[in-house]
Amino acid sequence: MGIQMKALLLGAAMAAVACTTIIALILSLANHQTLDRPYSTQYGIVFDAGSTHTALFLYQWLGNKENNTGIVSQKQSCDVDGDGISSYVQNPLAAGESLKKCLDVAKAAIPEGEWKTTPVYLGATAGMRLLSLQNKSFADSILAEVTKTIQSYQFDFRGARILSGMEEGAYGWITINYLLESFIKHTFEGNWIHPKAGKILGALDLGGSSTQISFTPKDTVNKTDSAFNLQLYGYKYELYTHSYLCFGKDQALRKLQVYLHKTAGSSPVISHPCYHVGYNLSLTLNDPLKLSK
Template identity: 40%
Template sequence: MSWRELLPPWLVITAGLTGIVLLCVSTKDVPVTPLRTKYGIVLDAGSSHTILFIYQWTTTKGNKTGVIRDCSSCLVQGLGFSNYSDFPQKVEKSLESCLNWAQKEIPADQHSQTPLYFGASASMRQLNLTHPTLPDGVLAALTVALKSSPFDFQRAQILSSPEKEAFNWVAVNYVLGNFFKYDWRGQLVPSGKRTAGVLSMGRTSAQLTAGVKEENQAPMEGARLQLYGQTHSVYTRRCPCHGTDQLRSSLLSTLIQEQRSAKTMSNPCWPLSYSREVQWHSVHEGPCAVSNDTSDIPGPEVFKITGSSNPTACMGLVQRLLNTSSSCSFFKHPLSSVFKPFQTRFLVMSEAMDFMRETVRSPDLGQAVNRLCGMSVKELVKESQTSLDTLADYCLVSVFIFHLSTKGYMFDLDRSVWTAFQEKMGDPSSGWTLGYLLNLTNTVPQDSPTFLKGIEPGVWSLLLVLFVVLLTGSFMRISYRVMVKENSFSNRNSSVFDDD
């Protein structure tokens, strides 16, 4: 047999053996995580109502933390859970409707794998302080109700104020995209952005929350969170005398003392023609009183105060009031020892700011505040279904925020950001639930990945060449044998004709 006949089969044998060796030696296991939707439930127990939130994320995480993509909510029937302290047996009945709704929203095969959390804030904290034994009965009844649901109940807890504000901070920065971004390969990488702070305006206090350096963290007012492979130290500065109710009381107390001789007292921070009767002791007593000197109390106990809708006078009055305040260091010491306010952007969570975002079309905070403080009672009522007594204080709150801004903080009035924030959380006042669950996704196990055999690009190219040679050699061998057979057949036919 000639070398031409031996070459094709030897090429086939060599290429085949080499390919088999390469496949066995240079392979590695490549994990493939199945893309499956996970669900998580958080119950937000507020002072007046409770909301059940359902969040969704895929099993693929970013450095152990979930990437939440969707949210839906259900308003629990009845009052806030703190109101059931005397009737804890009613807790289960109030939850029934929303738990049934959640069972329909989440696929049945995922019920047992869906973690369920309950978090209570201000009202339950207050109840715990005044009547320490009452919240235990409510939480016990609540635990029984949630454990009987088909979901994986994890815990029920009363969050401290710093904890809640820290989770608010997480939610805001998550929506702003300050923790991570997607690179060109579609993988999660650190965003490199500076985190934003959060100013939360409540009725009883104001809280300023921001990320700080580890060494500057205040141990009693801070929290350490692990998110997307990075550790964040979050600091909260609480100002108990600068909530909406306390700001109003301080302002009215000052007005009464300054205008006691006037027949009609004027409040430049209230809308024109709005009036309210104010009891002196209700605005002058307490730890947030402007002055503790009660020797010069005005004669009558009740005063009628009418709004004059004067933005300039309101700003001057609030500025003077806050400069004399000793209960909070927002103004005298702007937290420079904790974080640098000139380098931190803040998003404000306040009903007054929500209203201003929706009704005043101005990107400039000063102009927006002037426009809001100049609105009449008719305009305020037309733009919102909120009670007039609440709307009347929006000017005061916005002026307070404006003065904070002029002291070095930069507040975010970007409507597109706020719209995204609302879409992500439904009710922005319950934004802490998103941050709470994001933090807890670190503890939710990820589905075990499957594995595929993989080879390096260089080995793959070599195998491609070898198998091309294999196919070419096989084709040449087959072609050669066909040609030999045809020639042999042709020669036999020729010899038969020659014999004839």
């Protein structure tokens, strides 16, 4: 029982740190062409654009794969200065500029001859999902600016987009089980094997603007909006995953603020999909989550 609890706690801790990073890379880089250098070291860059901050992760892997899925390791990481990209509604250009420091860090760590074949992805999560619900043009402008910045570098840009809640949940689940070697394990003999007694864990990810729950159920997932099918290292997995938008840590605190304002007799003016109809709604550009009397 103690061992199981430690494994669950370890999984929860890693979900908070690594959500949507190594996962997105594993899924996307499985189809990355190895060109004519099947056993050379290759690189990939992922921007994890969360609701409160953005981080760059640089990965490396050998061109050969295990059952069409790459064996990936993290080479470097870099925290982008400032808040999440969804906070740049008044200055989308600055959202793109904020990425340059970390792009320069990655550029310095990758051999120059590998720049053009290094794929770069940016995946935004619940902060941008909420902004898109509020004002899609603002979200599109921010994504356009971060796209321009990344494309100005000599990397193989593969897109900047807002991940769905299902994707975010599934990627967190893959992160946990990848790091715990539930999918594949490296033996002392130098071989990669599928653990016979490997136990697949579920994942509960508490973010800033949303919470995700993901696990492999005993029965077939009947709800199409919660079923996520994957194939990793030659094995198929049917995943139940659901994202609860507005139930992240930061949104919970802001809901409490709204409640306290209301009980104090004030009339909060907000513009946000997370709050109930009945409040006086008006857009506050400098902070879409800010309360005002």
